Every structure is written in C-alpha cells, then in structure tokens.
Amino acid sequence: MLLIRCPYCEEERPELEFRNAGEAHIARSTNIAGESDDDFEKFFFIRANPKGVIYERWRHIHGCARFFNAVRDTVTDKFILTYKAGEPKPAKLPGAAK
C-alpha cells in the first residue's frame, strides 16, 4: 500500500484514504458552451497516459476530502510530489534528471 502525502493535511496517509481523479491541469473553459469540437475533444476525451511522469488529481476522500494534484511515475508508482489544487505545474521535480 502506497503512502501519499496530502498537501492539506501535511502528512503521509495510506492509499486507502485516497481516490484517483484523473489527469491534472486540464482546465474547463469559462466559455465551454462556445468551444469548438476540436477543443472540446481535447478537453474531455484526450489524455496523455504517459509511461513515466504523470500529473494527476487525487482526492483525500476519507480524510480532509480535498482534491489536490500529484506527480507520479507510472512505471515505479512512486509519488514524486503532491501540491494543492490551483497551484501551477511544478517547474522542477525533486530527484529528476533534468
């Protein structure tokens, strides 16, 4: 069982308390009704699904109930970093090669 650091509770808690909520940093348009088919497709259907570093949303559902963002390596399952919802994508990752 993974330990995941909740950036709101500021501690590592067992995976059972959390739920994955898909890829992060996909903003819903403030004018979604006027969005083109292509833009809506990108927003709703297309996901990166990378082998390696992924930015994704998690919810501390059985804890503080907050949504937050995490950087995880899909190969090792390792959580590299977690940060609060609304914060920008981290420019530099700890321990990353570049």
Place this chain on the structure above:
Amino acid sequence: MSAAFRISGAGRLSQAKTASFSFDDKSYTGIEGDTLASALLANGVHLVGRSFKYHRPRGVLSAGAEEPNALVQIVRDDARKTPNVRATVQELYDGLTAHSQNRWPSLAFDVGAVNDVASPLFSAGFYYKTFMWPKSAWKSLYEPKIRAAAGLGVSPDKPDPDHYASRYAHCEVLVLGGGAAGIAAALAAAETGVRVVIADEQAEFGGSLRFESGASIDGQTGYAWAQGAIAKLKAMDNVRVLSRTTAFGYYAQNFVGLVERVSDHLKTPGRELARERLWQVRANRVVIATGAIERHMVFANNDRPGVMLASAARTYLNHYGVAVGRNVGVYTANDSAYAAAIDLKKAGVNVAAIVDLRDNPSGPVIDEARSLGIEINFGRAVVSAGGKLRVSSMTVQPKNGGGGRTIPVDAILMSAGWTPSVHLFSQSRGKVAFNDETKRFVPGAYAQDCVSVGACNGTDGLAATVDEAYAAGAKAAKEAGGKVGKSGKPKVDAGESWSRGMLGAAPGAGPGTTIKAFVDFQNDVTAKDIRQAVHEGMRSIEHVKRFTTNGMATDQGKTSNMHGLAIAAEELGKPIPQVGLTTFRAPYTPVTFGSIVGHARGALFDPTRRTATHGWAASHGAVFEDVGHWKRAWYFPKAGEDMHKAVDRECVTVRKVGGLFDASTLGKIEVVGPDAAKFMELLYTNPWEKLETGRCRYGIMLREDGFIYDDGVVGRLAPDRFHVTTMTGGAPRVMNHMEDYLQTEFPHLNVWLTSITEQWAVIAVQGPKSREIIAPLVEGIDMSDEAMPHMSVREGKICGVPTRLFRMSFTGERGFEVNVPADYGEAVWEALWAEGQKHGATAYGTEAMHVLRAEKGYIIVGQDTDGTVTPNDAGLDWAVGKKKTDFVGIRGLTRSDLVAKGRKQLVGLKTKDPKIVLEEGAQIVADPKQPIPMKMIGHVTSSYWSENCGRSIALALVAGGRDRMGQTLYVPMPNGTIEVEVTGMVFVDEKGERLNG
C-alpha cells in the same frame, strides 16, 4: 520407544516428549519439536506422496519452505482438512493426522501412475497441443476430465471454522530472516533504541545454524548463540520477535506482508487463538536476510524417495536427531555436501561414496572426509538412481562417459550449490545482477530503502556474513533516526563457507527422450521438457516457463528456476543473463485466504445499512432486498400472499387510499451558501435562481459529455439553502461530483456541501388520503393546496419533532415526503401508520414503488438510462434551461452524435397480449422475419404487471422511438416472438390530475 532412525545423542529434541501421529491411517511416534517430515523419516518413511502429472512416488526433498514433494493433507476434523501442507514445515503435535495426496487407491499402488509409463504423451506443452479441438469439447469433456485427474489434494468442503487475526505494525528496522545474518542485523539495530521487528519462518531462530555444526560465535555453538541472541532481543522493549512468521510479499514503500502461523502446531488450539495472524508492517528500513536455498542435481530418476538435498539430511541429523538412511550416497558439485557426509559418518551412518562432478577439488572438508575413510570419486557423475518406492542404488560413471558401476544406497544426498533467496528483494522491485564468476543472481540496483545481507546477498562464509549484517543493521537504524549504539558485535570464532557448484543438467540428465531427470519436482518438469520447449521455438524464459510450467507450482521454483534457466540458456547458446530470470511474485510461500480475509467474513464482510424503520418492517413481515449496502423493504406480504399478490394489493391500495413507504435511502445533500443558487445552476440543467423559497423542482444532473448522471427533487429552503435528493445508489458519487467541481472548477463560489443522507429519515405518504393521514400530526404548516401546492417544501413539526415536509410524488398521486431526524424515524412512522390504518392505507415496498412510478413514466436513472442517454432521449428536454449559458454538460449536449436523428428514445410499450410481461433487457426488432443476426433497434428497460391498468406495461429505449408511436415492433424470445405497440410513457392519469386528487 525410540523410532528406528532416531540417533541417540544427536539432535536437539528431548526424546522424552513423544507425540503420536498417523499417516495414511498408520500410527507412528515422533517427538515434540519434530516436523511431520522429520517424524516420518525417523520412522523410516520416505514415500510420502505422488507427483502432480506422472503420479511418481515422491519423498522428502528438503527440510524447509522450499519443499516441492512432501505435500500432505492435514485433517483436524470434518471442516479442517488442509491440503498441500508441506510436511517439512508442519510441526508435529500429539494426535496429528495426515494423508498422502494424488494417489488412488493407495500410495504404494497408484493407478494414475500409468501417466508415468505413458509420459511421451504428456510432454511439455501437452495441454496446449492436445486439447485444442473441437472447441466445444474443451468445456464439456477435456476440462472436467483433466480437472478431476489433476490438482493436488482435496479442498475442504465446509466453511472454515477457524478465525484469523490481523495486525498493523510500524518500525524503523524490519529484519526478514532470523539466521546468523538477520540476528546480527537485529542486534545492531536494536542497540540504537529504534523499533525493530525480526521475523523468521521457522519455529526456532538460527537458519542454517540449525545444521552447521562447524559454526561457533562468541564462544558458543552457532545455534546456542542464536538462541541467546533471540532471548536478548525478546527482552528488549523496542524489539518484536516473530517466529513461525513468513514474509510473503514486499510492497511499495517498505510495506511488507507477513503471516504468522499461530496455532497450526498446537494439539488443541482452542477458540481464543487465531489460526494465523496477518502482519502488515511499514518499515523505515528493511534488512533482507533470507539466506540461500540448496539446489538438487539434475539426473535420471533424481526424484526417487530417499534422494534429498544434502543440507536437509544434515538438518534432520543435527537438529532432529534423525538419520535419513543407514547407507547413504552423496552426489555433489560443491563443498557443502561433504559436511553432510562428515556429520552422518560421525553419527554412525555408512557413507557408501561421495561422487563429485568436479575434477580435482581440494579443501579442508574434502581432507576431513577422506580422513574419515569415505570413498571419494572426482570427475564422476551419478547418472541414475535405482529403486522405485525408495532409492536402492546409484549408478556412477565418469562424467565424460565410460563404464559405470552401481552402488547400493538407501539415500542420496545431493548438492548442486546454493541459490541466493532474492525473492523479496526482487519483489521490492530491485534488479538482480548475474555474477558470472559465482554463477548466481544477486541483488543489484535497489528500488526501495532496503539492504540484503548474508547468503541472499551472495556473501559467503559466516564471519563475512555477520560482519556485513551487523554493519547493515547499524546503518539502517542510524538512517532511520537511531543513535549510535554500544558495540556488541558478535565475534565469529569458526564458521563454514562454500560457494560455486553447477547449474543445469548433470550428465545423468541424458539426451534421451525417456530419461526423467527432474528440474521441477512439483510440476513434473524434466530437463528434456525444457530442451523441447526451446526446440519448439520458445526463446524468452517467460515463454519456456509457461510452456513447460517450470517454476509455476506452489513452490514457485525455489529449487528449480536456476536449473531451468541454465538448461534453456545452454540450448539457446546464450549466456544466462541474456536469457533472463523470470519475475518473482508474491506470495513467497502459499498464503491462506483466511489470513488475507481476516475478520472480514460473514456479517463483517461488507457493511449493512439499515433504515430507521427496519425493525418495524421486519416485524410486519417485510421481505427485504439489497440495494447497494442498504436493506430495503421489498414488499409486505400478508398471510397467503405471494410476491405478485402482495405487490398488486400494495399498488392498488396506494392509488385507492394511500400508502407509506420508507424513502430514507435516497441520497440527500444540503447545498448552502451565498452562491448556492449559482452553484446549482452550474451543476444541474435546470434554472434555479428564480425558484422561490419553499418550492421544489425536479433536477437533472449531467456529466460533461451530456449524458444523464443523476436526477432528483430539490427543495429550496431559503435563498441560500437547497435540500438536494439523489438516487439511492448515487449519493456518494454525486457528492464527489459536486465537490470536484466546487473545489477545482468553481472554487470562487462560496458554497458548502454536506451529506445529510443519514441525518434524515424519509417517510413517503402517497395517495388520495395522504394529506388526511399526515395533517393530524403536523404543527405549524398549512397543508391546504393553496398554501402548500404540489412541489413545495415546508419546515415545521410533526409529532413534536422537526420536519422538512415535502409535497412531491413519485407515484402520480397526491403525495408527501416527511423528513424527520433519523432518530425519530421509527416513532413518526408508527404514528403515521396508526393514522393510515384509520383510512385503510398500506405499507408498500420498493417493488410497488417501481411499478407505481413506471405507471406514470417516471424514470429511474441507471435502469431506464445507461450512461448514454441525454435528457432529450429520455423525454426530459423541458428540464434543460434553454437560456442558460453554462452548466456541466452544456457543451456535450451539442455534440453531433447527441443531436443526430434516430437516437434511442424512451417510449412506452404495450404487449398485444396484455397478459404477457416482457423481460427487462429483452431486445426489440422492427422485422421479426429478417435473418439472424437481426438488427436490434432497442431494448426493454422497465417492465411490470400493472394491476391498476389490468395489463402489463413497459418502458423501452427504441431508435427514433417518439416517431414510432402506434407502430408494432417485435421482441424475439426463445419461446416465440412477442408483438408490442409503441406508446407514450404514461399509463395512468395522463393529465396528471391525481397529483391534486
């Protein structure tokens, strides 16, 4: 009376403490502290089982967890019949009853052994090749036959009466393995004061110190030192010592699963003791000290009972005081078997000969064996073992061929060398590296905060092992925050050391096709099978493994993997590392379901949710159905009524008089805050800003793709307060959906969401008399039609307790839903029931609720919709705010497929024969005469007998459904095609007058 092969003065068991046991209904005597294997061997019993595929007679190969052969069924009573227990692990208790497996009618005479003679038929890939065709025969013929003939042991056929405990533990240093390395590491870590857990799979700690007579530490024998060190560790507050505990799985972030065998070794465990305890340990640092496992030699008939690992024979002698034979042969490719020969010779056992595959080895153990007068043959091979139910001889030849001779023996002790136990390291996702010089895989790159020490790390020799382990234990503790301890490093006075050996088939494995030189004993895989797999095109070791099943039995190839790999590599002409090692997966040894499940059985398997009126419903004869975790009253049969009659009566009574229904399981969410209406506008298709306080609206929630996600009635209690209801099964995910948008997309909105499902009990009172039933109990609410019209909500009191009283209807009748704090739910229900009785009202269950709503064409999300249905498809376009510029799903609704013509739409169906009730899920076609496969244009979503209509009614999703009104369609069923007419969705009171009736 001492058993025939028990050597007086040898071993560590107290001969006075005897234990009687039976094996295949024959009684024997053993000693407390024996394993079943050592007790059988003490009685001269080597034949303990039949093999999986060929039914070959098998004996005891090892003295530990790696045992592939000696698998037995342990029977405690009618319900406790455990199959596939390794006799080498099962501790003896007085009265133990064991049976051999995989034989009929008896172990010595087994009909299935014909498979051995017919073995050319059963070669590698046999199942894949033979039972391919015809396809239909696989299910009806091949599989049942194979399953009946195969399989090891018999599963118990009664519920497991034992209970299983579960513990979580946290520590700074977890030490896996309690041999010399593990103990040294634990001592070093414990001295620093950090929390230490040390676990070992055996009943006694010591690992190979149990048989290494040459070990001496701190002036004591190795084994005595180990016991003293463990006693010292047990006395420390910061140390937990777990014996009989196997680490079976190494998971992410140093999370290790271990199973402790609590009472399998006890004569009468008693109810208070669990059978096993699952430990889930999170460690800051892990020290892996799992040792090494000896490999057998691969030669013809190397599976005859009496042929065993040299270290096993040594363990049986030095620990259990048992000689595995009176006249033993030794076949080896490394030094360690010499120590076994020496110990047995000194104990008075005749060693007929040592056969050493190496050409001219030298060293102290060889000198000592020679000085004891043991015949040693270098550069020679045992090419075959004689005998059938017990080995009787070994045939020895020069390894490059030439004349052989046959030496009578009653046991063969073999050693091809030692394989480091890298299972747990590999499970931790560490990468193993092949050491070409020593021909073994050892830990390479680490993926987690762990370290391997001793034999599992490829470290040879006791002194080097203890040095390395002690340093690693101290370092791990320090990294985990421990202080530097006083140095109590053990001093190794003397130790044994060996390495090298050989991998793969020995000369006795022969190139012939009839020779059975076993690589994997448990799955009956021979050297020939592996060669054949390569010849048939398997290149990857993973393919070879699956084709031959080498290493795929419950022992997971602990003794066979390296041999299999070496044979494949030789056949492929590639170096071993290029062929690769198969992946190690948890569990290291078999784990019972019970230990994983723990207490989560029966009533504790899954939570059960009961509403406030559950007791009342039960005492009034309700039949319950499961809806998610909820128990809901399904119907309330009166004496003599079946379900059909009860539901008919409930449905008719509700429309004629009235009925009470427990709707408490509906999800309820309170949406509160200055921006509550704005939030509702964004989450639902409907407009909310203009909904007056005290009024209700039927709301539809979509996903972003435009499909219906949930629906429910929403009441506005105040300008900043909405009482939202969701479908029973949808409450948690709707709450999650709302929170997601509130927290991440609309965080600027000042809104608070609270789940109130559990807080309010909901009693629906429906029917023409509903107001008369409720009114006498209500205070402070004017219930007249003018003051409280349909779709309104009022706050006041009922029976003196607070209520949120909704006027709403899921039946089409005048109706109310009485919300009261859940603690008062049963009392208010009783009061309403008493009032209802005066009018002849009924209690009704979920089945009548379903029928009544279907009569009105009210949909149930998830039954009449399936995640691809839009509001328009469901005939609910009126609920979508046309002037709105944003809500979740607004863009999805305009996708080209969602506005295309010919989409499936919800319609009503009436069968031409009113008595026929369609099956829900049945497919609909336009032309029943078209050839199969027919074009399906829709399916039935809801279907009931409606007593109120005097006929069956149904809802269905049909392509272009609303353009087909009046058309005849067809429902092809196995017993004939049913004609139906497409109709509107409302079957009762089309104008909706009864809402005020």
